[in-house]
Every structure is written in structure tokens, then in C-alpha cells.
Amino acid sequence: MQTPQNIPPLPLQDYWYELPVERIAEHPLAERDRSKLLVYNIPSAQLQHQSFEDLPTLLPAGSLLVVNHTRVIAARLHMLKPTGGVVEVLLTDPVRPLRDPAAVLASHDRSVWRCLIGGKNVHPGLVLHEPTANLVATVIERNGAEAHLELSWERDVSLSQVVSEVGTLPLPPYIHRDATAEDAVRYQTVYAVHEGSVAAPTAGLHFTSTTFSELALKNIDRVDVTLHVGLGTFRPVEALDAREHVMHEERYGVTSESIKSMLLHASSAQPWTTVVGTTSLRTLESLFAFGARLCRDGIHAHSSANVMQWEAFDQSLSNYTRIEVLAAIQSWMELVQVKEVWGDTRIMLAPGCRIAMADALITNFHQPGNTLLLLVAAFCGGDEWKNVYAAALNGDYRFLSYGDSSLLIR
Numbered sequence: 362m363q364t365p366q367n368i369p370p371l372p373l374q375d376y377w378y379e380l381p382v383e384r385i386a387e388h389p390l391a392e393r394d395r396s397k398l399l400v401y402n403i404p405s406a407q408l409q410h411q412s413f414e415d416l417p418t419l420l421p422a423g424s425l426l427v428v429n430h431t432r433v434i435a436a437r438l439h440m441l442k443p444t445g446g447v448v449e450v451l452l453t454d455p456v457r458p459l460r461d462p463a464a465v466l467a468s469h470d471r472s473v474w475r476c477l478i479g480g481k482n483v484h485p486g487l488v489l490h491e492p493t494a495n496l497v498a499t500v501i502e503r504n505g506a507e508a509h510l511e512l513s514w515e516r517d518v519s520l521s522q523v524v525s526e527v528g529t530l531p532l533p534p535y536i537h538r539d540a541t542a543e544d545a546v547r548y549q550t551v552y553a554v555h556e557g558s559v560a561a562p563t564a565g566l567h568f569t570s571t572t573f574s575e576l577a578l579k580n581i582d583r584v585d586v587t588l589h590v591g592l593g594t595f596r597p598v599e600a601l602d603a604r605e606h607v608m609h610e611e612r613y614g615v616t617s618e619s620i621k622s623m624l625l626h627a628s629s630a631q632p633w634t635t636v637v638g639t640t641s642l643r644t645l646e647s648l649f650a651f652g653a654r655l656c657r658d659g660i661h662a663h664s665s666a667n668v669m670q671w672e673a674f675d676q677s678l679s680n681y682t683r684i685e686v687l688a689a690i691q692s693w694m695e696l697v698q699v700k701e702v703w704g705d706t707r708i709m710l711a712p713g714c715r716i717a718m719a720d721a722l723i724t725n726f727h728q729p730g731n732t733l734l735l736l737v738a739a740f741c742g743g744d745e746w747k748n749v750y751a752a753a754l755n756g757d758y759r760f761l762s763y764g765d766s767s768l769l770i771r
Contacts, residue, residue: 367674367676368604368674368713369712369713370602370604371602371603371604371711371713372601372602373598373601373602374601376603376729376730376734376735376738377729377730378729378747378750378754379729380728380729380760384754384758384759384760384764385535385536385759385760385761385764386760386761386762386763386764386765387536387537387538387763389543389547389548390763392569393547393551393566393567393568393569394412394413394414394416394568394569394571394572395412395413395414396413396567396759396764396765396766397410397411397756397759397765398410398412398413398415398416398567398765398766398768399411399749399752399753399758399766399767399768400419400767400770401741401745401748401749401752401767401768401769401770402770403742403769403771404771406745408748408752410752411768413572413765414571414572416572416576416723416768417575417578417579417581419768420576420579420581420635420721421631421633422579422580422581422631423579423580423581423629423630423631424626424631424633424634424635424720425581425582425583425584425622425623425626425632425633425634425635426576426582426583426584426634426635426637427583427584427585427634427636427637427641427645427719428550428552428562428565428568428584428585428586428637428638428641429562429565429585429586429590429637429638429640429641430550430554430585430586430587431553431554431555431556431557431558431562431588431589431590431640432549432553432554432555432556432557432558433530433531433548433549433558433559433560433561433590434452434462434466434521434524434525434528434557434558435524435525435527435528435529436451436452436453436524436528436530436531436559437449437450437451437528437529437530437531437540438450438451438452438491438498438524438527438528439491439527440489440490440491441489441490441491441492442480442482442487442489443487446480446481446482447480448478448479448483448489449480450476450477450478450479450498450510451476451477451478451531451592452474452475452476452524452528453474453476453477453591453592454474454475454559454589454591454611454612455473455474455475456472456473456475457472457473458472460612460705461557461612461614461703462556462557462612463555463556463557463589466519466520466521466524466556466557467519467520467556468519469517469519469520471511471512472512472520473501473510473511473512474509474510474512475507475508475509476507476508476510477506477507477508477592478500478503478506478507478508478510479506483500483503483508484500484503485500485501485502485503486499486500487500488500489510491527493526493527494514494516494523494527495514495515495516496512496513496514496527497513497514498510498512499511521556530544530545530548531559531560531592532544532548532762533560533761533762535761536761536762547566547763548561548566548762549561550562550565550568551568552565552568552573552585554585555587555589557587557589557612558589558591559590559591559592560590560591560592560594560762561590561762562588562590562637562638562639562640562641563638563725563761563762563763564637564638564639564641564724564766565637565638566762566763567766568637582626584619584622585616585619586613586614586615586619586641586644586645586648587612587613587614587615587644588611588614588641588643588644588706589611589612590611590640591610591611592609593608593609593610593611594639594732594733596609596731596732597728597731598731598732598735603711603732603735606709606732608670608707608708608732609707610705610706610707611640611643611706611707612703612704612705612706613643613644613647613648613703613704613705613706614701614702614703614704615644615648615701616700616701617691617694617701620687620690620691620694620702621691623683623687624687624688624691627682627683627684627687628684632683632720633720634718634719634721635719635721635722635723635768636718636719636721636723637723638723638724639727639733639736639737642710642719642722642736642740643706643708643736644706645718645719646710646715646716646717646718647666647668647672647704647706647708648666648686648690648702648718649678649683649686649715649717649718650668650673650675650678650708651664651666651690651702651704652686652687652689652690653678653681653686654678655686655689655690655693656681656685656686656689657677657678657681660689660693660696662696662697664693665704666702666703666704667704667705667706668704668705668706668707668708669707670707670708671709672708673708673709673710673714673715673716674714674715678715679715679717683718690702709732709735710735710736710739710740711735711736711738711739712735712738712739712742713739714739716739716740716771719740719771720770720771721768721770721771722737722740722769722771723766723767723768723769724766724767724769725761725762725764725765725766725767726750726753726758726759726760726761726764726765726767727760727761728761734746737749737769740769740771741769749767749769753765753767
């Protein structure tokens, strides 16, 4: 991939730190909201050590909270070759007849999925079986560890029911154990609704019904968006310069109700928006890129909500306000008569990009040298992320998916 000319160098060595293996949380805490919360006010460089249960006291009354209500599916399957050998299949996202994971999972009809696949002698044309659920997977194509499989089954039930019967939750590769019954509950947010992710939006794992009740007492509204998390979120940046990294594609969606709520808040006396997790931020910044294109190019029925990798660095999209962008999207939705915006996004948020839709970010502590850490560095600006991570390492915080949390305030 050609390195973009208008983007500053992103040497990977600048976004690296030493993460001791014992700091990676292998299991969740007994209670979701008892995790630590590192609060960092970026303009003042003021740092506080709190508990996540303190969150409602830290956010402004009347502000907005944005969460990703995707739901993790039991995407890890063990299937049999005709010879009896076992093949591990990890579904990542549907290819056809639709790209929408929730719709495909709800369907009773066959579908083709992109997946990761293990095992020898797995070639196009090979037919795999899962006898318990009468699930058949035909290999359409394979390129290394990636493959396309056509899934079919004989019963009149949804694919969601089939995979829930025989699949297991795909815990991240840095958690070195099999998923348990506890993970089936704790590796989902309490607000998870729309099936389609192969990884949890882990910043949301700390929230409880009590958290939301206390937020409501301060008139802090919640807006739900959807981004179905793919395995690319764990993919390391292997290039020496992150500009040469190819971002993964993920499906995102936002309803007209959410657009309306965000527009009302952006126009109010308290426009503060707190975004829960890197996936929610990627969704909002993808939405901004789409809306800014509508502002720049005009509102047309054929306009696409798909977002390319470097649009957050596009200076021609940077001068619009949240109000202008959200109003343009609302007008476009009325024109094309849809109640939801859906698109595929490859957006990369890294130092030097525009962050337009968030005033604060709640996020866990991420692996060194991956795109999630680049996002945090972009949000914080400069080398401020290093202060956050040094404080977390020195403060005995737990890292990664089941680890502790941070509140970063711009």
C-alpha cells in the first residue's frame, strides 16, 4: 500500500511500551464496576485514581454517553473433515447474501462467511460437518489462515441458534484458556443487543444497571450505536511505520433516533459527549466523515456511508461542526427514507488525525503497538498517552480486555 503523502510519519517504535505478562487480566473481577478507573484530564495533565463505580460523579450533568451495543457471538466452531480430522473455524463476518451480521445470523438460509481456519489439507471444495447441529461448511476459497465458507443446515432455525448450540465465545488470543460459562455472561456488556461481533467492546464491560441508574439521576442520556467488532482489532501493526498498515473493515450502524439525540445534545447548553470504547469512537468518527462528505459534496441519494482508512486525516472534511454534520445526515436519511445509516468502515484514528465527536473517552488499556493504542495516542495528543500508561503500570492496573479502565478527558 502506498504511504499517504499528507499524513505525518507514524513510527511504530513511538507507540510501544513493555507490558509484563502478569499484568494481563486472565479473568474478570467478581463485580463489573469494582475495576480501577484512571482519570486523566489532558489539558491540565491532572491524574486521579478512582473506581469505576465513581464514574457517574465524574461526568457533567445533562451530558451524553455513547455506547456500542453489539453482542459477541459463539463464533468458534470445531468441525470434522470427511476423514474425521478436526478443523477449528472462527467466523469473522458474513460476505453474502448480506454484510449485516445481525440480519444474516437471524436468517434461516445459507450464507457465506469470511473466517479464520486451522488444520491441514483444508482446500476449496472440502465439505466440513458439525454433526450435533447438522451444520455443513463448504470451503469456497482459502488463502493461508483466511477462508470463505458457505454455511448450511437442514433445520428450520436461525444461524444464531445453530452457532449458539455448538460454538463457543472467541476469547482474545492473549487470554490463554478456554471460554467458560462465566465468560458467556462477563464477556458481554449488560446492554448488548445486536449479534455480530467476534470480540467484545470491552470498555463497556464495567457498566452495570446501577451505573446507568446513577447516570440517569444526573440527566445523562445514553445513545446506542453499533459496530460489529472484527478480529482485526487484535491484529498487530507489523509495518515499521503505521502508515503502511492496512486497516480491517468493520460494519457500523446508527439509527435515526440516535442521530436525533446526538443533534439535540450538540445544539444544547451541555454538548459534552463521553464515548465508551474505541469501537464507539470509530463509529462516531466514521459517521462524522460521512456527514462531512455530505456537507462538502451535497446531499445525494446515492451517497455511501462507507468510510476509507484515511478520511479522518482529510483536511477538506475537518471544518464542519457536529451540528452541521449530524443535520446533513438527518436530511440524507429523510431523502432516502431510511431509519438507519449502515456502512463499512476502515477508518484509522492515529496521531495527526481529527477527533471531532468526543469530549471524553472511556477505554481499557491496550496492547503495545496496535491500532487501539494509536487511537488513544490520537485522542490524547502528543505523548500524553505515555503519562497514562506509565501511571497505570506503576499503579498496578490490570490490562487488556478483562482489565481496568480509564477516563480520558479532552
